[in-house]
Amino acid sequence: MLLATLARPAHAATQPSGELAQRLQQTMAGLDFGDVIDTTPPGSALARAIAAQPESESGRPKNAPALKAAAGTTIHQQPQVDVTVIELDKKGRPVSSGTVLMSPQYKNGVVVPVDRNLRTTAVRYRLWDDTQWDANGGQGTIDTVPGRENAPIDYMEPYPASIIKLTVGFGILQLVDKGVIKLSDTYAYTPTKPSDRCEGATTRTIGEYFDRMITISDNGATCSLIKVMHEHGGVDWLNQRFQDLGLDMLQLKGTDPANGDWSPQVTMSSLDTAKLLMLLNGVSGTAWTAPNGKPVTSDVLSRSSREYFLKELGDQGWNNVLSTTNYCGYTYPTQGMPQRISQRWIGPDGTVTVNEDPTDGKYLYPVQPCQDAAQVTFAHKTGLTAVAAGDAGIVHSLPGQAKRDYIIVAFSNLGWRYQDTNRPNPGVQPAVNRTEKFAKLGRAMDQYEAQR
Numbered sequence: 213m214l215l216a217t218l219a220r221p222a223h224a225a226t227q228p229s230g231e232l233a234q235r236l237q238q239t240m241a242g243l244d245f246g247d248v249i250d251t252t253p254p255g256s257a258l259a260r261a262i263a264a265q266p267e268s269e270s271g272r273p274k275n276a277p278a279l280k281a282a283a284g285t286t287i288h289q290q291p292q293v294d295v296t297v298i299e300l301d302k303k304g305r306p307v308s309s310g311t312v313l314m315s316p317q318y319k320n321g322v323v324v325p326v327d328r329n330l331r332t333t334a335v336r337y338r339l340w341d342d343t344q345w346d347a348n349g350g351q352g353t354i355d356t357v358p359g360r361e362n363a364p365i366d367y368m369e370p371y372p373a374s375i376i377k378l379t380v381g382f383g384i385l386q387l388v389d390k391g392v393i394k395l396s397d398t399y400a401y402t403p404t405k406p407s408d409r410c411e412g413a414t415t416r417t418i419g420e421y422f423d424r425m426i427t428i429s430d431n432g433a434t435c436s437l438i439k440v441m442h443e444h445g446g447v448d449w450l451n452q453r454f455q456d457l458g459l460d461m462l463q464l465k466g467t468d469p470a471n472g473d474w475s476p477q478v479t480m481s482s483l484d485t486a487k488l489l490m491l492l493n494g495v496s497g498t499a500w501t502a503p504n505g506k507p508v509t510s511d512v513l514s515r516s517s518r519e520y521f522l523k524e525l526g527d528q529g530w531n532n533v534l535s536t537t538n539y540c541g542y543t544y545p546t547q548g549m550p551q552r553i554s555q556r557w558i559g560p561d562g563t564v565t566v567n568e569d570p571t572d573g574k575y576l577y578p579v580q581p582c583q584d585a586a587q588v589t590f591a592h593k594t595g596l597t598a599v600a601a602g603d604a605g606i607v608h609s610l611p612g613q614a615k616r617d618y619i620i621v622a623f624s625n626l627g628w629r630y631q632d633t634n635r636p637n638p639g640v641q642p643a644v645n646r647t648e649k650f651a652k653l654g655r656a657m658d659q660y661e662a663q664r
Contacts, residue, residue: 373595541577
């Protein structure tokens with residue numbers, strides 16, 4: 213098995229080579245991601261019906277066909293799961309890292325080798341395609357990064373779903389830093405083409421759109437901000453900026469300037485997403501050296517923009533993937549990373565409601581017991597579609613808790629189409645819209661980091 217080399221600048225503290233990567237691989241292999249029910253087996257009419265459904269962080273879109281586990285079968289092959297963990301020192305510098313890819317070709321996970329710049333050329337990344345994953349043994353056919361034909365690992369990267377909003381946020385704040393726009397500017401979103409994902413005409417400040425995009429994962433707000441970027445030449449510039457920084461897999465491609473909608477051409481990898489989050493978190497000195505030989509630092513965004521972005525990520529309402537504090541008191545899913553969530557979503561009765569609609573994003577039980585037991589903060593962004601589920605964020609220990617500072621990112625194709633075999637009957641408890649295996653992963657890796 214390939215071992216990850218240490219991904220750290222020469223001045224960073226040392227760790228045993230590959231220890232984190234091997235622990236991550238062992239943890240993922242032990243979670244048995246292939247033990248889930250596919251409620252819409254490949255080729256079924258239902259599978260075709262849900263293919264066109266828009267993203268919905270709160271769960272299955274209201275106009276989507278009903279899914280019944282009884283009509284499903286065990287998933288027919290090992291799912292795609294891409295996870296990266298980067299450990300940080302007290303100055304935000306990378307100490308060690310681990311990236312593991314899982315697929316039908318790598319059923320127990322394969323560790324990705326990275327160099328001292330946290331970069332890999334060992335993976336031939338392919339663009340996600342639902343049909344190819346179902347019918348072609350999980351093998352993709354379209355390269356997303358050129359020049360990787362001879363790479364030893366061939367991997368179709370899962371669709372990032374709403375985690376792509378991290379790249380939109382970065383692009384908007386680049387425009388803010390350049391003085392092109394202000395967060396306080398009022399913007400009238402007037403799409404000239406209809407879109408199922410984007411909403412109709414709206415008028416809000418840039419900051420209000422940004423807040424809705426990150427904290428409740430509002431697709432309409434995201435479309436509005438992508439349209440803002442197009443109107444200022446920011447989308448093409450942003451894609452080139454990511455390439456210049458050595459973040460090859462961060463690609464906001466196929467967006468529509470008429471309405472700000474995006475396409476399946478957008479890509480992210482867990483490794484490059486983790487590196488972007490490391491810059492947002494703040495790095496003392498050089499984070500890594502870009503392919504053009506230039507040092508990459510946290511100055512890619514101003515301090516005020518980074519602080520704003522981190523606050524928004526800390527207020528993110530959907531704490532239900534690697535962390536599960538929103539589900540406090542539920543018998544399922546299991547407890548994930550012990551995160552203290554934002555008070556913003558906790559009502560007078562102590563329960564969490566994320567959206568304006570109390571029937572959409574309303575959780576059952578008071579979360580204070582989990583708040584009291586929390587050990588970490590988690591500034592993060594989740595993503596969910598029928599065939600995508602993930603989480604990406606920055607973890608810091610709370611005062612008095614075991615010290616740990618790290619970044620964790622997980623992408624997968626295990627969206628709301630798939631259910632755990634042990635998920636309770638919705639008649640007993642409201643249905644959870646994704647597998648609890650990511651909660652187990654978040655808990656296991658946090659316990660590992662707490663013991664280091």
